[in-house]
Amino acid sequence: MKRTLLCSLIVFCLGCGVSFGQDAKFSALYIINFAKYVGWPSAGSGDFVITVLGDDPAFTQLQSMSAESKIGDQAIVVNKSMNLDKIEKCNILFISQDKSNVLASAQAKFASSNVLIVTNKDGLGQQGAGINLVTIGGKLTFEINVESLKKCGLTAKPALFKLGKTI
């Protein structure tokens, strides 16, 4: 009886997957697609690094997706940091909501480093994030700050402007 119960428990556990949030999943998918729709001056060598600053459930999703996709020929590496000062090199910096107040510092730090800064809070597109994830009318979409992209030496493919809102 005990063995049956144990086996049932194992089967039940194996049959279950860890629940991932849909919101976090699609945020992560958008971020990976930003990488595909942005022109990177120094693309092609080494890994493509996405760093998540702060605690955000999108980090786990990005990690899970990184093995399933590439940016051109570059493998995706996902890092996480709790402190802006400790981030050295990345291609995309995703700033979680709880770290949004370091946006200006991040802009200054990566001003000429071809780093795309992605945020996830209302109003931060206007404040200089390259791309800002927003939910409008219950739909996840994004704002593109063209000036910020230019300052970072990045360009966006025309298809991206059709999908997001330019500010």
Place this chain on the structure above:
Amino acid sequence: MRLFFKTLLCLSIMTVATVVSAYAAADSTKKIDINTLTRDDVAKMSNKDLVNLPFEDLMALADKLGVSVDDLLNMKVSVSSKKALSTREAPGIITVVTEEEIVNSGARDLVDVLRMVPGFEFGYDTQGATGIGVRGIWAEEGKVLLLVDGQEMNELEYSCMPIGNRFDVSQIKRIEILRGPGSCIYGGFAEASVINIITKKSDDINGAGANITYGQMQSAFGLANGTVEVGKFFKGGDFSVKAFGSTANRGDRDYTDPNTGYVYTMDNAGLTDALKNTDLMRLNAVNVNAGGSLNNLSGRFIYDFYQTDMADLSADGTAGLIYPVKFKTYLGEARYDLPVSDKLTITPKINYKGVSAWQTDAPSMIYDEFASRYTGNVLANYDYSDNLNVLGGFEGYLDDAAQKTSSYDTFPNGKKTIAYNNISAFGQGVFKTTYINFIVGGRVDKNNQFGWAFSPRLGVTGLLDKFHYKAIFSQAFRAPGIENIRVAKLGFGVDIKPERTTDFEGEMGYQLSNNMFITANVFDISIKDPIVYFIDTGASGGEGYKNFSHTGSSGFEVEYKTKFNWGYSSLNYSFSDPGLLNRNDVSLYEVPGRSDVMLAFPQHKVSLNFNYYLGKLSINPSGTFLSKRFTYGTDADGNAAFLQEPSLFLVNLYLRYNDLFVKGLALGAGVYDILNQQYNFIQPYQGVGSWPGPSRELVVRLTYALKM
């Protein structure tokens, strides 16, 4: 024969494996037609399927999926562990109230917000102050810790936390509520619950904002308040300043003092100017909260002023005056986040708290004392990996009280000043695996007055697809306040001990769909040596504190939440019963003949908060059902008696229109207690009975936020 069966078994396994792998291969090459997918199909798609879809298809799928409860389920909270964990994994029974819920509900003050929380209700303390009860237990005095941006708001004399028109709810970004003990992290004020209010930061305000509110009850004005706030971030730092001023009435009905029989009428008939009931109901508040950071250094300053009024009558209740009772709190913090490595952060911080609480010139309760707490704290947080986090630290504080005026000449040391000190060490480990997380921690306190206190916690939590579970064992304590110690010692020669709590909690939750989830939890709280206020019925007639034998409560709570494109809803039910496991023997809390309920608190509570968006308009009905409560008062013949307050349906409706004329301008209007059920704040121990709360109240609020 045996060989035959073995061969047959192997062949069968191979066949099944081949068929499954062929099916899987065929499935993976199958082209996905996004137009035919249902929401459930989208939710079931794997990352591999999704990550290689064209971006426009992904956005179409995201639209199809729409709003879900995920942001609620995956919201990171730190109230129960300091380490940010999702609400489903955190070691505690947790409620998060968001800015959206607060703003849309039209909540007038913290009482309205916390009434949405399972297990929370309110009672009347003394001298015009109202406080919180948790799971049927009176928690106002030293059992519930209220943090505002990490600052302890409890006063130092009695450890109380009066609320009611005290804090501006429009400044709140989020409230994380730990509905159980938190002493293993926070120490001696967090025995029953922790309320962690996080106000808007610089990036939330990102400019300036203002807010004015007016409320009108049936017989008196309800409240009038205003807020201004500014906040901005810049290279290397940020700042925010929020200021709030308010005046309000707790209630608008007549009040009869059960001790003197004196009746305060709202039309003030028969009262002298000095004894107006309209003054007796008054609550005034001023709050300034300023914070900022520069690189890794951050600081905060909070000034909080709160005033209630009390009557001071002659013994026959025919003469006297109404006196203000004032609470002034000054809080300051400086902290430095030292990133030793990307995995290790060490945060030293120093805090100052200066409090003058319950200050009054009322002759019978004259009191003026100033207490300070100087705290030093070092926290080390080490993220070894995503699955293993260890944190630990040390804290030491010095309490220093100076008496100006009191009914006692001195402190127990025979002087007009006294000091206590406390040192503590705490640690916690979080080990996460795929299906089970272990959280083990504890805190040791050594106080020069009351000695040692140990607060361990063992938690097991886990996620299994849409299902989650928690099992938590914890012990907590309530540190006696400066006045608890003095009144016990000088009043009756008692050396007061800290009260100690043992708490078992379990929770299960299930995500019913993308848009709804349900949680249910059970709890058992056993408090040993509870510190209880009493009035000597003997010759002395004096007041005192002493440790009774035990008290506590058991019960369960159920919470159901939904979130859709059109809005959201929250429905919860709470049940508590001190008699279920025979937890209470404090006679002053008892209702004679009813072991299943304690004074002032309902055994059953149901709360509903509903929201519907219609373009820029949000429609928000909400309501609370409270089962019958019991109060100590006077019967028709004027004799002291236990009275039953009927069940209540508090029904509210609030409408809010966003971006009225210009972006950022919002107008809200609503009615609280539509059915005019006339809630009373009941004293949870035998004393002054029921105090009138608000009647039906019309509320209008204008808000403007300017982003710069």
